[in-house]
Amino acid sequence: MTPRRDAADPARSRRTGRRPGNPDTREAILNAAREAFAERGYDATPIRAVASVAGVDPALVHHYFGTKEDLFRAAMAIPVDPAALVPRVMAGGPDEVGERLVRTFLSVWDSPAGVAAVALLRSAVSNQWTARLLREFLTTQILRRVVAQLDLDPAEVPLRGALVATQIAGLAMMRYVIHLEPVASASPDTLAATIGPTLQRYLTGPLEQTR
Incomplete structure (x- = not known):
């Protein structure tokens, strides 16, 4: 008779499951990703690296994370998926995108999902590595998506994005x-009405630059 193989059989264990052999693979990939994104930046970090x-x-890597x-x-x-937030920011056109950006930002940070973001912000204050990751996330995943839908001079995009980031990061801090x-206890409506116009000017208003 052929011996019955059950769930405890090592041969069967090697043939099943998403991660045979190394229970730390997923965490190893995440650690490598944090290191690479912090050192190289998002754009310059390929999956193969x-x-x-x-x-x-x-x-x-694609199997675990897509x-x-x-x-x-x-x-x-x-x-939170930033791609899902941008339609909310851009709804209604570019004229009030500054206020909508503040409202959307606050809706995330004031929610349970904002706990992780606040922890990241606290770490970024004293950890340069985390600060680089936060910068990459803010610029490539959020601001880039917003400015891409505005009719802007490409030469002005980096400065406009950086100016918006100063306001968003300052508000969060x-x-x-x-x-x-x-500010800590102000309503989202109050903050959107007062800070939104500044973001609007940074995004779509004239920029005075010394040459």
Whole structure:
């Protein structure tokens, strides 16, 4: 008679499951991704570079995380897909995109999903590596998506995006880390109405630059 193989049979275990042999593969990929994204930046980090650092085949990275964008979001531990937020920011056209950007930003950070974002912001204050990751996330995953839908001079896009980032990061720091009043307890409507016009000018208004 042929011996019966059950779930405890090593041969069967090797043939089943998503990650045979190494229970730390997923975490190794995430650690490699954080290192690569922090050092190279999002745009300059291919999946194969992450796979090389993690010591796995690139196909395995895709298996666990899908696209590079999905991997980046997982590495940042951000539970919100930025691509899903941009339509809310752009709804209604470009004229009030500044206010909608503030409202959307606050809707995420004031929600349970914002806990991870606040933790990341706190870490970025004292950790240069985390600061680089946060910068890459803000610029490539959020601001780039917004400015891409506006009719802007390509030469002005980097400055406009950076100016918006100063306001968003400053608002996050004062409201969620420093707890500066009355910003910390102000309603989203109040903050959108007061900060939104500044973001609007940074995004679509004239820029005065010294040459």
